[in-house]
Amino acid sequence: MSSPAFVFPVRIYYEDTDAGGVVYHANFLRFMERARTEWLRELGYELTALEQEFGFLFAVRSVDIDYLSPAHLNDLLKIEVSIARQGKASLDIDHKVHRDETLVCRARIKLAGIAADSFRPMALPFTLD
Amino acid sequence: MSSPAFVFPVRIYYEDTDAGGVVYHANFLRFMERARTEWLRELGYELTALEQEFGFLFAVRSVDIDYLSPAHLNDLLKIEVSIARQGKASLDIDHKVHRDETLVCRARIKLAGIAADSFRPMALPFTLD
Amino acid sequence: MSSPAFVFPVRIYYEDTDAGGVVYHANFLRFMERARTEWLRELGYELTALEQEFGFLFAVRSVDIDYLSPAHLNDLLKIEVSIARQGKASLDIDHKVHRDETLVCRARIKLAGIAADSFRPMALPFTLD
Amino acid sequence: MSSPAFVFPVRIYYEDTDAGGVVYHANFLRFMERARTEWLRELGYELTALEQEFGFLFAVRSVDIDYLSPAHLNDLLKIEVSIARQGKASLDIDHKVHRDETLVCRARIKLAGIAADSFRPMALPFTLD
Numbered sequence: 239m240s241s242p243a244f245v246f247p248v249r250i251y252y253e254d255t256d257a258g259g260v261v262y263h264a265n266f267l268r269f270m271e272r273a274r275t276e277w278l279r280e281l282g283y284e285l286t287a288l289e290q291e292f293g294f295l296f297a298v299r300s301v302d303i304d305y306l307s308p309a310h311l312n313d314l315l316k317i318e319v320s321i322a323r324q325g326k327a328s329l330d331i332d333h334k335v336h337r338d339e340t341l342v343c344r345a346r347i348k349l350a351g352i353a354a355d356s357f358r359p360m361a362l363p364f365t366l367d
Numbered sequence: 368m369s370s371p372a373f374v375f376p377v378r379i380y381y382e383d384t385d386a387g388g389v390v391y392h393a394n395f396l397r398f399m400e401r402a403r404t405e406w407l408r409e410l411g412y413e414l415t416a417l418e419q420e421f422g423f424l425f426a427v428r429s430v431d432i433d434y435l436s437p438a439h440l441n442d443l444l445k446i447e448v449s450i451a452r453q454g455k456a457s458l459d460i461d462h463k464v465h466r467d468e469t470l471v472c473r474a475r476i477k478l479a480g481i482a483a484d485s486f487r488p489m490a491l492p493f494t495l496d
Numbered sequence: 497m498s499s500p501a502f503v504f505p506v507r508i509y510y511e512d513t514d515a516g517g518v519v520y521h522a523n524f525l526r527f528m529e530r531a532r533t534e535w536l537r538e539l540g541y542e543l544t545a546l547e548q549e550f551g552f553l554f555a556v557r558s559v560d561i562d563y564l565s566p567a568h569l570n571d572l573l574k575i576e577v578s579i580a581r582q583g584k585a586s587l588d589i590d591h592k593v594h595r596d597e598t599l600v601c602r603a604r605i606k607l608a609g610i611a612a613d614s615f616r617p618m619a620l621p622f623t624l625d
Numbered sequence: 626m627s628s629p630a631f632v633f634p635v636r637i638y639y640e641d642t643d644a645g646g647v648v649y650h651a652n653f654l655r656f657m658e659r660a661r662t663e664w665l666r667e668l669g670y671e672l673t674a675l676e677q678e679f680g681f682l683f684a685v686r687s688v689d690i691d692y693l694s695p696a697h698l699n700d701l702l703k704i705e706v707s708i709a710r711q712g713k714a715s716l717d718i719d720h721k722v723h724r725d726e727t728l729v730c731r732a733r734i735k736l737a738g739i740a741a742d743s744f745r746p747m748a749l750p751f752t753l754d
Contacts (some may be wrong), residue, residue, distance in 0.1 A: 251404055253397040253651065255644035257698045263556040264529075267522035275380055286441040298521040300562045301698060305555070308615065311644045312415040334417040357566065382520060386513035386569045392685040393511070393654035400651075427650040429691045437744065440515045472637070486695065509662055511655040533638055544699040570673040577734040 242335070243318040246366045250313045254269035256308065260308040260339035266343055267301060270333045274347075283364055289354050292363040296329070303345035313337050324366055325360045327351040372447040372463070373409065375402035379442045395472055396430060399462045402446035403476075403494040412493055418483050421492040425458070425478045432474035442466050453495055456480040456488045501592070502538065504531035518566040525540040525559060526599055528591045531575035531607075533547045541622055546610050550621040554587070554607045561603035571595050580623055585609040585617045630705040630721070631667065633660035637700045649696040653730055654688060657720045661702035661734075670751055676741050679750040683716070683736045690732035700724050711753055714738040714746045 248269045256262040277284060288294045309315060315335050323335040329349045335342040353360040392407045404414060415422045432434040438444060444464050451459040456476045464471040482489040506527045514520040529562040533543060546552045567573055573593050580588040587607045593600040635656045643649040662672060677683045696702055702722050709717040716736045722729040740747040 249401075251397070251401050252643040252645065253400060253649060256639040257642035257644070258639065259552060259646075260642050263559070264522045264525035264640065267525070271382060271522075272380050274380075276378075277418075284441060287721050293518060297516075297566075298563055300560070301521070302560045304558045308555075312413060315513075334410070367611075381514040382522065384515035385510040386515070386517050387510065387682060387684075388515050388517075390683045391511060391678035392688070393658075395649045396654070424645060426645075426695075427692055429689070430650070431687070433687045437598065437684075507659075507663075509655070509659050511658060526638070529640060530636075530638050534636075542699060570671060 243320040244273070245250050246317045246319070248272065248315045248317055250309060250311055250315065252311065255311050260310060261313075263305060266303065266305075266335060267347075269315065269317050269335065270319075270331075270345060270347060272304070272360045273319050273333065274331060288290040288363060293359075294355045294360055295352050296356045297352045297357070299328070299348040299350045301345060301347050303343060307337075307340050307342050308350065309335075309337055309342050315342060321332045321366060322346060324362070327361050329361040329362065329366075372449040373402070373406040375399065375446045375448070376396060377444045377446055378493050379438055379440055379444065381440065384440050389439060390442075392434060395432065395434075395464060395474070396476075398444065398446050398464070399448075399460075399476060400476060402448050402461060402462065406448040410495065418490060420484050423489055423492050424481050424483045426481045426486070428457070428477040428479045432472060434472045435471050436466075438464075438466055438471050439487050442449045444471060450495055451475055453491070456490050458495075491492065501578040502531070502535040504534045504575045504577070506530065507576055508567060508569055508573065510569065513569050518568060519571075521563060524563075524593060524603070525562065525605075527573065527593065528577075528589075528603060528605060531577050531591065532589060535577040539624065546621060549607075549615045552618055552621050553610050553612045553613045555587050555608040555610045555615070557586070557608045559603060559605050560623055561601060563601045565598050565600050567593075567600050572599060580604060580625060585619050587620065587624075593615070626744055630707040631664040631740070633704045633706070634665045635659065635702045635704055637696055637702065639698065642698050645732060648653045648700075650692060651698060653690065653692075653722060653732070654734075656704050656722065656744065657706075657718075657732060657734060660706050660720065661718060661743050664706040668753065679747075680741045681742045681747055681750050682739050684739045684744070686735040686737045688732060688734050690730060694724075694727050695731050696722075697725055702729060708753060709733055711749070714748050716749065716753075719735070 274286040320332045321334045330346045333345045351362045407431040426452045449461045451461045480489045480491045576592040578590045580590045591603045609618045609620045705721040709719045718734045720732045738747045738749045
């Protein structure tokens with residue numbers, strides 16, 4: 239009964255791959271951040287505006303990621319974004335990465351709202367639902 | 368009288384920036400490669416197909432890049448691709464990067480055609496004009 | 497009663513940071529891989545030799561990482577490597593990252609031994625203890 | 626008759642390579658910046674101190690780089706740094722990258738001194754000779 243996830247496409251270029259012939263494991267975190275940023279943009283929240291208007295930043299608190307199938311040069315991946323849990327000053331996001339029907343990897347990423355000047359916890363200046 | 372350049376958009380995320388608050392200089396080379404890859408794809412040439420069908424790869428031989436204006440988080444850059452010179456086993460590309468009307472950087476990148484197995488020079492298996 | 501962990505130093509350069517003024521979260525995974533590689537080298541196992549002699553590769557299966565304190569430009573981080581669990585075809589590694597006495601982040605990374613040609617599970621060609 | 630160049634070692638890890646099995650071309654710019662930073666540190670100038678004490682930053686104005694021989698996983702490269710020309714608010718650096726006796730690539734990188742707050746030209750707060 240969950241709402242359909244936001245999906246952002248990412249094409250794989252040489253910069254994303256390594257000498258094993260696959261996408262380097264750390265780079266999936268970059269793709270997931272691109273997808274989160276575009277998801278927030280579609281909801282009306284630009285990261286730069288949140289910082290300028292509210293002095294608000296997201297910080298990554300933890301990442302739990304499972305790599306299930308390798309991705310390769312020229313693959314067109316689909317990065318899903320869905321809310322796992324929203325707290326007052328935190329936001330847990332679930333990501334799934336698919337190439338066609340294959341689940342490439344999945345992750346839960348916990349974000350904290352922080353004040354840009356002090357890096358102390360700060361309530362999210364918006365609600366998502 | 369040159370044909371209009373191919374233009375590929377690149378959004379700037381945290382991954383692309385550095386502690387100076389601007390896009391890290393080496394990352395423009397990544398954006399330019401994305402643009403070249405999409406330009407070739409539009410012309411009908413996928414890098415993976417060129418390697419599988421012809422055993423052909425592009426190697427970067429040189430880069431001359433001038434940085435004219437900084438780019439920042441959340442900028443939407445436009446990466447231009449145009450042919451400066453096509454040789455039998457080489458291809459020189461000119462790139463310009465704009466944010467709106469501002470020229471952010473420009474580069475000439477010389478590519479060599481090489482055989483995927485030997486890394487020796489190899490004629491381009493197609494012509495561009 | 498555990499043996500002292502292997503520690504590898506990593507200096508933070510502009511390439512590692514982002515516009516938030518801190519080390520970009522995905523980059524700690526790169527530092528941890530550098531440390532694991534140097535730890536294996538010190539034990540006598542070079543990744544390139546393992547592949548050439550045994551057709552053996554490590555693949556990252558999962559990462560659980562907690563970010564506790566930000567790191568900044570010019571910091572000199574110490575990346576610890578210790579074995580959490582060694583299986584027949586798997587190796588779980590614990591990493592801790594310190595700047596002086598401050599714990600910056602910690603992670604458990606699960607590696608699988610795979611055959612370089614088939615990407616199927618393969619027993620580690622060595623034991624660590 | 627030039628003074629001997631400063632040399633900084635860089636080990637190649639998976640993060641540095643691409644699916645072509647070689648070091649990704651943009652990454653040499655990262656290695657060169659590491660080497661410049663360590664060269665300045667040895668001369669007594671830390672980038673963070675230059676910014677905090679003088680409000681001074683270096684910005685990369687241009688890069689001319691020639692790629693002569695590929696580098697691979699596990700290579701130990703030596704990155705040379707030498708001064709090509711020092712101006713009042715500019716510094717041109719020559720880099721050579723070797724693996725053993727093989728010249729892998731060479732570059733001239735032009736840096737500008739800028740004020741951290743305005744990004745306007747600023748005289749170097751030190752002389753090198």
